[in-house]
Amino acid sequence: MNLLLIAILLALMAVGYRLGTRRSRRVSTERKERLHSLPQHYGTLVALWCGIPAFIVLVLWMATQSGYLESVALSELPAAVQTADEGTKLSAVTRVMAIADGTGVVGEVSAEEQAAADAVAQARLIRTLAAVALAAALAIGGFLFTLRRITPKLQARDQIEFVVKALLFVSSLIAILTTVGIVLSMLTEAIRFFSFVSPIDFFFGTEWRPTFSSTGAGGAGEYGLLPLLLGTLLVSVIAMLVAIPVGLMTAIYLANYASPRLRATAKPIIEILAGIPTIVYGFFALVTVGPALHGLGETLGIDISATSALTAGLVMGIMIIPFISSIADDIITQVPRSLRDGSLGLGATKSETIRKVILPAALPGIVGAFLLAVSRAIGETMIVVLAAGNSPVLQGNPLEAVSTVTVTIVNQLTGDTDFASPQSLVAFALGLTLFVMTLALNVVALYIVRKYREQYD
Amino acid sequence: MADVALAPSPAPDAPRTRSADLIARSLSRRRRAEVRFRAYGLAAVIAAIAFVVFLFWTILQSGLPAFFQAAMTVEVTLDPAVIDVGPRPVRADFPNEAAFAAADLAWQTALAGKNFGSLIERAVNAVLATPASSRDIRAIYASNERFRLRDMVAADPGLIGRTIPFTLVASADVDVWFKGNIDRSLPENQQQLTLAQQQITDAMIADGTMKSVFASWIFTNVDSRSSPATAGLAGAFMGSLFMMLVVIALSVPIGVAGAIYLEEFAPKNRITDLIEVNINNLAAVPSIVFGLLGAAVFINAMHLPLSAPIVGGLVLSLMTLPTIIIATRGVLRAVPPSIREAATGLGASRVQVVFHHVLPLVIPGILTATIIGVAQALGETAPLLLVGMSAFVANIPTGLFDQSTALPVQLFLWQGNENRNFFEPRTSAAIIVLLGLMILLNALAIFLRQRFQTRW
Amino acid sequence: MDQPASPPTKMGVSVTSRATEGSAAAAPVKVSAQNVDVFYGEKHAIKGVSINIPERSVTAFIGPSGCGKSTFLRCINRMNDLIEGCRVTGRILLDDDDINDRSVDVVLLRARVGMVFQKPNPFPKSIYDNVAYGPKIHGLARTRAEMDAIVEQSLRKAALWDEVKDRLKEPGTGLSGGQQQRLCIARAIAVSPEVILMDEPCSALDPIATARIEELIDELRQNYTIIIVTHSMQQAARVSQQTAFFHLGNLVETGSTEFMFTNPHDQRTQDYITGRFG
Structure with a gap:
């Protein structure tokens, strides 16, 4: 019809x-x-x-x-x-x-x-x-x-072209509409959630028990954000500890030391890491890395959970390596050659030139890259869903299971609970928190990177 | 600085020799530092490459064996006494289509009610030295095989009464036993197979009835809970295909149009600045946030069906849009202004310049960007979980509004299955399929880029 | 102070100093190149150049652009090592050491042979840190006070001290072009080099800043051997005592500056100096 x-x-x-x-x-x-x-x-x-x-x-x-x-x-x-x-x-x-x-x-x-x-x-x-x-x-x-x-x-042509331009303009607005849609939907649902739970209890609560109520407040349960935030922080920090040194040193080596042939082979191989779906990393963490770390812990006499902040963070760090190395490579190669020559001409060794001239000159851009990477780490979902262990308790031990904001969003929205219940709606309050955090990081990072690029343009 | 007394101007040679000495003395330390630094760099590169190799090696060595499964070939006698339900109705015998359909359905239902299991049981017992119990025999082959046998007969009723060779796919537990993926020395109560079942299996392995065969059903079957050994990716593949179609249909035209506007027509003002910042940010928003958007808008507000490829596709389209816009703007920017000037100089309007001269030049670039965007969307999991695509679906979806799942979500479901011994390799196999598709897409992108690369 | 090899006497054209190698032979030779060839991949950029450069004087390399003068300059502190596919053959002696010898440490070489580049390239650091950079990496100062003294002396020698002494902590990139170039010279001096290579140091500067740098070069030759590449013959005439003319990768002619400009041997030199090509 x-x-x-x-x-x-x-x-x-x-x-x-x-x-x-x-x-x-x-x-x-x-x-x-x-x-x-x-x-x-x-x-x-x-x-x-x-x-x-x-x-x-x-x-x-x-x-x-x-x-x-x-x-x-x-x-x-x-x-x-x-x-x-x-x-x-x-x-x-x-x-x-x-x-x-x-x-x-x-x-x-x-x-x-x-x-x-x-x-x-x-x-x-x-x-x-x-x-x-x-x-x-x-x-x-x-x-x-x-x-x-x-x-x-x-003037037929002009009228047609007006229509064409209007269509193009509307298409470019879709991106704005998406952002508006994200903000509005998160906000309305989060406000509905805050009609059940006070924002203070949510943002400063240290307990996460969404189904059982200890206070007897009508089955609302405890919705404290802090344990999740701490879990997110732990995983992200570990990921950065892996990704920053490896990613940065990779970029430095490939940009300054590697032969053209090594560079041409190594770069695409490392970039494969960026194309692998995160669910694959999650599976790898759960099946290979987690048990390996657990075994290592047993040999060393340390108690390491198979699914822990360490497992998830380690694998997430691997995932982020190419992200850091490719942005850092861009930024390092943008540092003008004349600075490098100036330093080498004074008799500095290559590493001295890199450490004392190139990296300081590239610092803003590199910081921007790090911030973008952090924003990726806190928004990453599947690795933590599979490998972080899902234990929303306020504790700072990276060897224990943790839960994160993203994991909890998935858990709260994939159950059988009613969409209008606080158990489901809390996902949007968490999503809003996540969105605001990543947005802030992205805005700052993109601003820094843009300013940096302009400096050497 | 001001209070530093200047040393009396030394003879010109004095500081020179002194500094040469100092430098010479520091040299070996600095050389070592240089070597160390270089070693760190090399170690980082090697570590990164080692991660890639290790990841692929782990997945390949765990997943490749899962493409081969234990199966046993037996002679099944399609005994009319057990399964005969008369000839299949013929259209000519009925006055109208409805009556024929009803009769045909009744015939199929009757056939489905027949005990194909007992035929298989007889066939299996025929190769065993001592007959086994029905329970044990049911435990060693995948339950879906009864239906497969039934479907064979339904498709060709002439088989009734004949004896045909039939390759039964072994059950998941038998497959694990067959491959040695479980410790055989564990006591019986920790085994998935009973002692009797183990003996049957071992006997069949010994006499060559049970062999390893290529598990083509991974590609042709849908997911199954009751018969994990024959579960396949066909449903998930079709779901992903439908979603990718939605992504291509929506995000490519909108993304390219948006990019053309921003790059070719947009005046430099606050609104376009805002759009620009907004697109860059959108590209860095976590994918799960798009899932939340989908849950709130498409599912809750617009009442689109849960688990449908249309919803997953919409969510992935919104997610892919910024990627395509950014990449398209990049290729548009690379077109030298001389081409635009030449066309403008001939009296072409701005729109004509773009659509007649610029756009044809950048189509390969847009194609590459599209493929990369689609490959990225193909592997995305988290947002799909939030729009209900993690539900178990036992049918191949035939349209955008059917219930369906997706390849990465199927991975998620399989890795969570309790029968780890069977499903871990199975998940790795599915990962190989997914990565294979992604590598294919990326290879296509690279091929297109090199084949049609424009040189200015 | 030693006498410069060819003092810039007015109208001092004499037949005795007319021999191309002769005038330089009088002073001790600091840098000596013997049959140097440079290849960029397939391209033969420098063809069998031999030259002696006397100590504590200014030697100018002139020639049309693309003639190889910068390439040859960069051989003297092995900056060409940094260019992919660049191959240097022949011998270059600094004092009596072959700089391309395996035993020579390029770090030490570059500390002895400093370099000032075409475009001022101060590091994005403070003025103080720019000058202190060389001494710091080479470990030339043991204490803060020693470093302060090196920085002050270097800036004084580069005639920049009075202009920047009150703002040593400000970024070097904030100075004017001419000041930046003098900062780069101070940065080179701070390592106490024996030879300073200058690759068209004034090409990015205005005439006033150029004049100041030229004055400075004239000062510096008291203590340093200076080799300057310039595309301006006037500049070569103003600052140098010896001149070498390069053309298409060949060293056509060398000699004291006065002769080269008044009475060149080679027709190509003559043509270049009189402006027939370039």
Whole structure:
């Protein structure tokens, strides 16, 4: 049905294009005037005016249809259903919709349901007819109107280009809309969560027990962020301790010491690490690294959990190495050659030049790279889900299992709990916290890196 | 500084010799420092490469054997006494399509009700020296094999009454035993197979009935809980495919259009500055945040179905969008202004310049960026968990709104299975498939880049 | 102070000093190149250059751009080692040591043969740290006071002390172009080199700053052997005592500056000096 409508519309647009092209040529010969634009432009203009308004109407209609019909169904159902809780309403409406669609339902169809379904079917028919009629009127109207407007003076090309530019602009706005969507959805759901739990208890609480309540406050449980934040911090710090030295020294070696051949081989190999999905790292941590660390701990007489902040952090560090090494490589090679030559010309060794001239000169850029890496580490999910052990307790021992903000988001939203319960909503408060933290790091880091690049441009 | 008394101007040679001496004396220390520093660098490079090698080696040596599984070939007699349900209905015998469909369904249901297990049991007992109990025999082959046998008969009812060779896939526990992935010396109560089952298995291995075969069903079957040995990736693969189609259909046109606007048309003002900063930030937002966005907007507000590729695809599209915009802007920027000037000089409008002259030049670059973006989206797991794609789905999805899972999520589900001895290698095998796809995509990107590389 | 090899006497054109090698032979030779060839990959950039450079004087390398004068200059403290695919053959002697010998430590060599570059390249550090950098890495100062003294002396010798003594902690990149270049000279002097190589040190500077650097070079030749590459013949005439003319990788002619500019042997030198090409 919908496809058929679209097909008819497209066919109409094609006809509009042909007629517009022909008419513009004819008008031009009749009036012996040069056309402002190419005949094809006039054809396109007719097609656009024919298609776009009708298309918008059809899309709006399709997008709102099911919501509208559900509200009709609900209003036709008995008052008892209308005042019931969300779940009951939803299942009642679903039944009515199924009856109206003729797909059949389990059990007997009651008289009220049948009545509501009839009403829905009727509303659907009326609304569909109305939408199709409106779309048809717009399409034919736009078609005829534009066709008659065609004169050699009509600036068809400029009008088409305006439409094109508008489309391009709207596309570039999608990115902004995404950010707005993230912020709004996080905020609204987080505010709903804060109607259950006070923000103070959330941000400064030291206990994380979302299902069981020790205070007896209506099953709300304890939602203290601090244990999760500490877990995130532990894992990120360990990851940075692995990634920064290895990544930075790799970049330095490849940029300053390695032969072109080694550089050409080693760089892509190391960048493979960046392309591996994080779930693979998680599995690797869980199956290989964790048990190995546990075994190592046993030999040394230290108690290391197989899933711990150390396991997750170590593997996350490996994941971040190429990230640091490639940004650091960019930044180091941007340090002007003249500085390097100046230092070497004074008799400094290569390592002295790197440590005392190149790195200080590249410092802002490198700090920016580190901050971006930290932001990645705290937002990383699958490695910690699999390998950090999920133990939301406020403790600072990296050899023990921990839980992080991201792990908890996954845990809270993948269970069977109701979306409107604090157990689920807390995920959005956590997500908001995570978003704000990474946003702050990214903004600062990107600013530093940009300033750094400008300095040597 | 001011109070430092200047040494009386020395003879010009004096400080020179002194400094030469000092430098010479420090040389060996500095040489050592240089060597050390260089060694640190080399060690870092070696460590990084070693991580890559170790990671791949671990996964390959654990995953490759999982592509081969224990299976036993037996002669199954399709005894009409057990399974005959009469001939399959023929369309010509029925007045209309509905009546035929109903009769055919009834025939299939009747066939499904027949005891194919007993046929297999007989066939297995035929190769054993001493007959085993039904329970033991059911424990050694994958339960899905009964249905496979049934489907064979349904597809070709002429088989009824004949004896056919049939390769039974061994159950997961037998496969673990067969490969020695469990310690055989453990006492019986810690084994997954009972002593009797172990003996049956060993007997079949000894007489050559049980052999290792290539597990093609990993690619053709869907996930299964009751019959883990025959669980496959087909459903997850189709789910991922549908999501990637959504990603390509949405994020490529929107991303390219947005990039063209920003690079070619946008005036330098605060709004475009804001968009620019915003896109760079969006590229660094953790993927799980996009999952939360999907859960709140697509699932909760727009009531799109849980676990559907359309939702996963939308989330991944939003995530891939900044990558594509940034990469496309990069290739657009690399087009030399002379090309734009030449076209503008001939009287082309800005839009014509971009669409007729600039865009065709950067299509290979955009293609490369798209493939890299898609490869990245293909491996993404966390946001999909939040839009319900971690549910167990036993069917191959046929559309964007069907329930489905995705390759990386399937990994997540398999690695969490309790039967670790079987599923750890199985997960590694799935990782090999996923990485193989990603390497293929990246190789394609590299090929395109080199094949169509534009030289200005 | 030793007498410079060819004192800049006015109109001192005499037949005796006309011999190309003759004038230089009078003073002790500091740097001596024998049959030096340089290749960049396949490109033969320097072809069999032999030259003697006298101690404590200024020697100018002139020639059209791309003639190899900078390349040859960079051989003298082995800066060409840093360029991929660059190969140097022949012998270059500093005093009596072959600088390309295996036993020679390039660090020590570069401490003895300092270098000032075309564009001022102060490190993004304070003025003080810029000058102290060399002495610090070479361990030339044991105490803070010694370092202060080295920095002050170097800045004085580079005629920069009075301008910067009150702002030693400010970044060196904040100075004007001419000051930056003198800072780079001070930085080179701080290591007490014997030879200072200058690769078109004034090409990025305005005429006033250039004049100050030229004055400074004239001062410095009291204590240092200076080799300067310049594209300006006037500059060569103003600051140098010897001049070497390079063309297409060949050393065409060397001699005392006055002769070179008044009475060159080679037609190519003549053409270059009179501005027929360049």
